Each structure stands twice: as structure tokens, then as C-alpha cells.
Amino acid sequence: MSMLELGFASFPILLLMIFLRAPIGLAxxxxxxxxxxxxxxxxxxxxxxxxxxxYTTFSSYSLSIIPMFLLMGQFATLSGMSSALFxxxxxxLGHRKGGVAMAAVGACAGFGAICGSSxxxxxxxxxxxxxxxxxxxxxxxxxxxxxAAGGTLGILIPPSVILVIYAILTxxxxxxxxxxxxxxxxxxxxxxxxxxxxxxxLNPDAAGTRPAVPMSDRLRALLNVWxxxxxxxxxxxxxxxxxxxxxxxxAVGAAGTGLIALFSGSLTWPVFRDSILQTAxxxxxxxxxxxxxxxxxxxLALTQVPQELSNWVVSQGYSPWTVLxxxxxxxxxxxCLMDSLSMILLTIPIFFPTVSAxxxxxxxxxxxxxxxxxxLIVVEVGLITPPVxxxxxxxxxxxxxxxxxxxxRAVLWFVGSDIVRVAILVMFPAITLFLIPE
Numbered sequence: 001m002s003m004l005e006l007g008f009a010s011f012p013i014l015l016l017m018i019f020l021r022a023p024i025g026l027a028x029x030x031x032x033x034x035x036x037x038x039x040x041x042x043x044x045x046x047x048x049x050x051x052x053x054x055y056t057t058f059s060s061y062s063l064s065i066i067p068m069f070l071l072m073g074q075f076a077t078l079s080g081m082s083s084a085l086f087x088x089x090x091x092x093l094g095h096r097k098g099g100v101a102m103a104a105v106g107a108c109a110g111f112g113a114i115c116g117s118s119x120x121x122x123x124x125x126x127x128x129x130x131x132x133x134x135x136x137x138x139x140x141x142x143x144x145x146x147x148a149a150g151g152t153l154g155i156l157i158p159p160s161v162i163l164v165i166y167a168i169l170t171x172x173x174x175x176x177x178x179x180x181x182x183x184x185x186x187x188x189x190x191x192x193x194x195x196x197x198x199x200x201x202l203n204p205d206a207a208g209t210r211p212a213v214p215m216s217d218r219l220r221a222l223l224n225v226w227x228x229x230x231x232x233x234x235x236x237x238x239x240x241x242x243x244x245x246x247x248x249x250x251a252v253g254a255a256g257t258g259l260i261a262l263f264s265g266s267l268t269w270p271v272f273r274d275s276i277l278q279t280a281x282x283x284x285x286x287x288x289x290x291x292x293x294x295x296x297x298x299x300l301a302l303t304q305v306p307q308e309l310s311n312w313v314v315s316q317g318y319s320p321w322t323v324l325x326x327x328x329x330x331x332x333x334x335x336c337l338m339d340s341l342s343m344i345l346l347t348i349p350i351f352f353p354t355v356s357a358x359x360x361x362x363x364x365x366x367x368x369x370x371x372x373x374x375x376l377i378v379v380e381v382g383l384i385t386p387p388v389x390x391x392x393x394x395x396x397x398x399x400x401x402x403x404x405x406x407x408x409r410a411v412l413w414f415v416g417s418d419i420v421r422v423a424i425l426v427m428f429p430a431i432t433l434f435l436i437p438e
Contacts, residue, residue: 003039003302003303003304004303004304004305004308006035006038006039006303007035007299007300007302007303007304007305008305010031010034010035010296010299010300013031014027014028014031014296017030017031018338024289024292024338024339024342024346025285025288025289025290025291025292025293025342026288026292027292028289028292028293028295028296028342028345028346029288029291029292029295029296031296031299032292032294032295032296032297032298032299033050033295035296035299035300035303036049036050036295036298036299036302039299039302039303049298050295053294053295053298054291054294054295056294057290057291057294058287058291060168061247062164062167062168062174062246062247063168063287063290064247065164065174065246065247065250066161066164066165066283066286066287067279067280067283068247068250068251068253068254069116069159069161069164069250069253069254070116070117070161070279070282070283071254071258071275071276071279072114072115072116072159072231072235072250072253072254072256072257073114073115073116073117073120074275074278074279075254075257075258075260075261075267075275076111076114076115076231076257076261077115077120077124078261078266078267078271078275079227079257079260079261079264079266079267080264080266081111081114081225081227081228081257081260082107082111082124082125082127082128083128084221084224084225084227084228085106085107085110085111085225085228086103086104086107086125086128086129086132087221087224088107088218088221088222088224088225089102089103089104089106089107089110090103090107090132090210090213090221091213091217091218091221091222092213092218092221092222093106094136094210094212094213095209095210095211095212095213097197097200097201097207097209098196098197098199098200098207099209099210100129100132100133100136100138100207100210101133101138101142101143101146101196101200101207102193102196102197103129104125104129104133104146104147104150105146105149105150105153105189105192105193105196106189106193107125107128107129107150108121108122108125108147108150108151108153108154108189109150109153109157109185109186109188109189110225110228111124111125111154111228112153112154112155112156112157112185113157113158113159113228113231113232113236114159114228114231114232114235114253114257115154116154116155116158116159116160116161117154117155117161118151118152118153118154118155118340118380118383118391119151119154119383119390119391119394120154121150121151121153121154121155122147122148122150122151122152122154122391122394122395123151123394123398125147125150125151126147126151126394126395126398126399127398129147130143130144130147130395130398130399133146133147136207136208136209136210137207137208137209138206138207138208139203139205139206139207139406139410140399140401140402140403140406140407141402141403141405141406141407141408141409141410142199142203142206142207142410143399143402144392144395144396144399144402144406144407144410144411145384145392145407145410145411145413145414146192146196146410146414147395148383148384148389148391148392148394148395148407148411148414149192149384149391149411149414149417150192151383151384151391151394151395152188152380152381152383152384152391153185153188153189155340155376155380156181156184156185156188156376156377156380157181157182157185157186158177158178158179158181158182158185158236159178159235159236159249159250159253160178160181160376161286161341162340162341162344162376162379163177163178163181163372163376164246165290165341165344165345166344166348166372166375166376167372169344169345169348169349169352170348170352170368170372172365172368172369172372173365174239174246175239175240175246176365176369176436177369177372177373178236178239178240179236179240179435179436180369180370180372180373180432180433180435180436181373181376182236182435183431183432183434183435184373184377184421184425184431184432187421187424187425187431188377188418188421191417191418191420191421192414192417194417195413195414195416195417198413199410199413206410227257227260230256231253231256231257231260234249234252234253234256235249235250235252235253235256236249238252286341289341289342289345290345292345293342293345293346296346297345297346297349300349300350301349305350306349306350306353306354307353309350309353309354310353310354310356310357311357313354313357313358314354314357314358320358320359320360321360321426323354323355323358324355324358324360324371324374324426325426327351327354327355327375328374328375328378328422328426330347331343331347331375331378331379331382332378332381332382332385333382334382335378335379335380335381335382335383335385336382336385336386336387336389338382339390340376340379340380340382340383343379343382344375344376344379348375351375352368352371355367355371356368360429362429362433366429366433366436369432369433369436370425370429370432370433373425373432374422374425374426374432377418377421377422377425378422380418381415381418381419381422384411384414384415384418385411385415386408386411386412387408389411392404392407392408392411395407
């Protein structure tokens, strides 16, 4: 068996392990070390490659940004920011038809600006918003679907751990990726609110109403979200303006949210300890997936699979836009079966060289940033796509009374909104690249 054949043969083995519910990091690690053993044909060379790959992966200074952003999200959850965001959004929107659901989406967008995790945003905002949605007569399926969709904003609106990983894999500027994700993230929130407005008019029984809040109470609730604005502006603005590096910005954000939690009285010693331990667990899980992907992608690079695949696609004469749509469709389907981090780590080393070889009429840097945002969006759509969207299971686990089928029916409206948004961003790349300097 040639090296190229060995590389292609590893794909069905990897997929089989994933479908047998092996952890994705372990599946990639085993396929990678097994492939390296057969490819190199020498135990000494194989062990040497394993040692070198492990060191080069974790000696990257850029990876230190991940635990900092995760810790920032932990502190943001503890400090009551999620509750303040929802109350502010609810006071301004709650009296409208479907307004409480719109407020939940707005709060998810705000919390995503300081969290960076889709699942954490969905779980945290559900604890705050789900009781209010039920209280004002929103149907169970519509409520859970809204929160599941809103949770995806946690990883699109910067800062985002997935964008950091993409930047490292493709050697792109993290600050520029954060800025490029901002407008698509805002469009996502607006699209979800429009979807809610249409849904409640076609299904009047799915949403109740609540009385309007006096203007003085609205302004008071709005003032309570100043910590979110300060942290977001300091982290993302500071990184973009060059005040500090992305890693330093993440450290500043973690320290800032920690101080806010401390002054709010919610950061006791046991809570601080639990936050550190939870951050360590999440970091260890992510880093193991990164290690497994590095080993497997190192094996694929050795077999020349990405290069040969790129050359084959270019030689077929397909339109660049046809190739892009096919790749996005692949992400949309497989995003239903795998988490976003695993998908990015597994596929970007294969697909990015292919896309880079195509001519989209823009600079290589702009193409890489635009492609990264598109991939992030379609992978996140998989989190709310039936039958195995991870956000759907997170939310329904917190609302056992609502049948999963009811959530499935309602969430398809939000999936439709996402597909329309992806189509717009594909047709008009300038929307994504508008804030990126030449």
C-alpha cells in the first residue's frame, strides 16, 4: 500500500471510531499514531516523530489564550452578567410580540461577547431566560429552540476559542478574525429576531405578552450591563488597536471579569477554586483534541493527502464558488455529528490548501479570513440541526417537560435563517471584510 493509499484508508477507520462513540480526540490520536507506525515502518522513527509532534504542538505561545478565555467565561457566569443582560434586553423588548424570546437572543449575543463558548452560552442563558419564557406563555418547543439558536452566538461573536484555533492552523491574524466575525455575529442576532417575529405571527399561541416597563426602569437595567461593555471593548478593542497581544487581551479579560465577580460578592474562595478546576478540565479536553488532531494531521501531511487532494480539485476545472459551496455543505452535514472544535481541527488542514489554491478575486489574507468566518458559521449551524445538534440536547436536558420533537420543529426556522445568512455572506464577501484594513 502506497503512502497516499494509506492516508485515504485512515478516513473510514476514523469515521468508524467516531460513530462507535469513541472520543474524537482519542480517535484522531489512535489513527495518527497507527498511521505513522505503518508509514515510517520503524519504531524508533515513529516514537521520535510522536515526541517531536507533542512538543511542537504545546510549545505554541498562542495556545495560552484558550484557558484565559475559558476562565473569563467562568467568571462572567458567576458575576451575574448573564442575568443583567437578559433583564436589560427584556425591559426594552419584552412587551413586543415575541419580545421575551428576542430579549433572550440579545442577551445571548451580549454574553457571547465575553464567553466564547456556544454550549456555555446556551446553558447559562437557559437558566436565566427559560423560566421567564415559560412564565409569559411561550411554548416549550419555541422556548428551547430560541435558546439553542441563541447559544450559537457565543462562539461567533468575538472573542471565540474556535477562531483562535483557526488562526493558529492557518497562520492568520487573530485580531483581524475577531473584527471580521463581528458583523456576521450581529447579522445572526438580527436574523434570529426577525425569525422570531415571523414565527409568533404565524403561530400566535406560541408566545404570550408581558406589560411594558417604565422608561426609568429600562435605563436602570441598561446601566447594569456596563461591565459587559467595558470587558468586551477592552479585550477586542485593545487587541485590535495593538494595546496588547491576543494572549495579553485574554488575560486582561479574565482578570477584569474576575474583579467584577469579586466586587459583586459572588466570587468566594470555593467558587474561585471550582472555576479554576472547571477551566482546567475544559482546557485539558481541548488540548487533548488538539494533540490528537496534530498527530493525525502530521500523518496526513506525511502521506501527501492534502496536497494531492488540492491538486486534484484544481485540475478538475471546477468553479471556485462550486468548490466552496460543496465544502460548506460538507461542514453543514458533518457539523450535526461532530463538535465544532473537532471539525475545525480535522478538516482545515485538508480543505484550507484546496481553497487557497482557488481564485476568488481577493488577497490571500482576505480569502483566509472570509473562509474562516463562513466555516465557523456553518459548523455552528450543525449545533442546532436535528437530529443530533448538541445545543438542542443541552437545552432539552434543562427542560425535561418539552418533547425533543417540539424543539426540532421550531428550531428549523432558525436553521433556515442561518442558511440565508450564509448565502448572503458567500455572495457578498465585503460584509465580512468591511472592517478589515487593506
